[in-house]
Amino acid sequence: MGSNLLKEKKGIIFGALNDKSIAWKVAEKAFEEGAEFTLSNTMVACRMGEVVELGKKCNAEIIPADATNVEDLENVYKRSMEVLGGKIDFVLHSIGMSLNVRKKRVYHDLDYNYLQKTLDISAISFHKIMQVGFKMDAINPWGSMLALSYVAAQRTLYGYNDMADAKALLESIARSFGYIYGREKKVRVNTISQSPTPTTAGSGVKGIDGLMDFSDRMSPLGNASAEECANYCIVMFSDFTKKVTMQNLFHDGGFSSMGMSIRAMNQYNKSFDNEDVSTKY
Numbered sequence: 582m583g584s585n586l587l588k589e590k591k592g593i594i595f596g597a598l599n600d601k602s603i604a605w606k607v608a609e610k611a612f613e614e615g616a617e618f619t620l621s622n623t624m625v626a627c628r629m630g631e632v633v634e635l636g637k638k639c640n641a642e643i644i645p646a647d648a649t650n651v652e653d654l655e656n657v658y659k660r661s662m663e664v665l666g667g668k669i670d671f672v673l674h675s676i677g678m679s680l681n682v683r684k685k686r687v688y689h690d691l692d693y694n695y696l697q698k699t700l701d702i703s704a705i706s707f708h709k710i711m712q713v714g715f716k717m718d719a720i721n722p723w724g725s726m727l728a729l730s731y732v733a734a735q736r737t738l739y740g741y742n743d744m745a746d747a748k749a750l751l752e753s754i755a756r757s758f759g760y761i762y763g764r765e766k767k768v769r770v771n772t773i774s775q776s777p778t779p780t781t782a783g784s785g786v787k788g789i790d791g792l793m794d795f796s797d798r799m800s801p802l803g804n805a806s807a808e809e810c811a812n813y814c815i816v817m818f819s820d821f822t823k824k825v826t827m828q829n830l831f832h833d834g835g836f837s838s839m840g841m842s843i844r845a846m847n848q849y850n851k852s853f854d855n856e857d858v859s860t861k862y
């Protein structure tokens with residue numbers, strides 16, 4: 582049972598692929614909280630039965646778009662405003678993809694065409710979503726634009742590859758656009774930096790199981806789940822966060838503030854004699 586936190590709010594949710602996706606959980610919660618919204622994803626993803634089911638369940642129209650294509654994005658806003666009957670109050674950017682990760686190119690042997698794609702799909706698309714919304718004047722005052730990030734934007738985490746650069750750019754775009762969107766239209770822009778989460782995109786990261794286990798043990802509150810992330814997104818779309826903008830908000834059980842825990846210290850002391858000095862990638 583929801584609390585009508587998003588009653589009368591209209592939104593666009595990008596990036597629900599299957600029931601593991603963070604965007605999927607956000608869609609379910611937003612529906613529970615009384616929002617009306619459209620769903621968008623690539624043409625291929627939109628044709629998948631699961632996305633169609635989510636649309637039916639949430640009474641949401643599905644609008645295909647490549648988030649790197651400005652014309653597609655214009656259509657998403659136009660159609661969303663038609664079906665929802667007015668301007669938009671919240672947008673979720675839950676999009677990420679690296680061909681270097683997919684094709685197992687390591688960070689010191691990147692394919693630069695792939696890198697361009699990584700940055701375009703995973704970061705610049707957030708700029709495009711905001712620029713199109715800004716130019717079309719499609720977002721209501723006190724609207725909320727939100728994207729999902731990861732702590733690899735600030736710290737090097739083995740295996741995250743060029744997605745770390747994409748996340749750093751994504752967070753910078755949120756600040757830069759947040760200033761203009763706030764000043765001109767009273768729209769807030771933030772990123773939520775989420776714990777590693779077992780989703781399709783997450784499982785592409787090299788050594789994701791070890792990384793998830795490490796951050797779970799290192800975080801005083803443990804890893805945050807996709808569902809918990811969705812709850813935070815709903816709060817960020819609600820009127821309870823109207824003056825929060827240009828922030829990267831950690832939602833990670835405390836991981837990003839930890840250096841060494843007693844548990845990790847004990848483990849380190851135990852295993853020190855058998856140290857593996859290998860630096861294989």
Ligand SMILES: NC(=O)c1ccc[n+]([C@@H]2O[C@H](COP(=O)([O-])OP(=O)(O)OC[C@H]3O[C@@H](n4cnc5c(N)ncnc54)[C@H](O)[C@@H]3O)[C@@H](O)[C@H]2O)c1
Nearest residue numbers: 596598602603648675676677729730777778780781782783
């Ligand atoms: N899973 C994690 O560990 C984790 C941690 C922190 C942040 N995030 C971020 O959360 C967001 C959502 O990822 P997820 O973990 O739910 O995985 P996911 O695979 O379910 O979602 C990624 C989505 O991006 C979409 N996408 C890819 N290319 C696109 C394009 N050109 N146009 C439009 N959509 C496109 C995919 O279709 C998919 O729906 C991503 O930004 C991801 O980096 C994930």
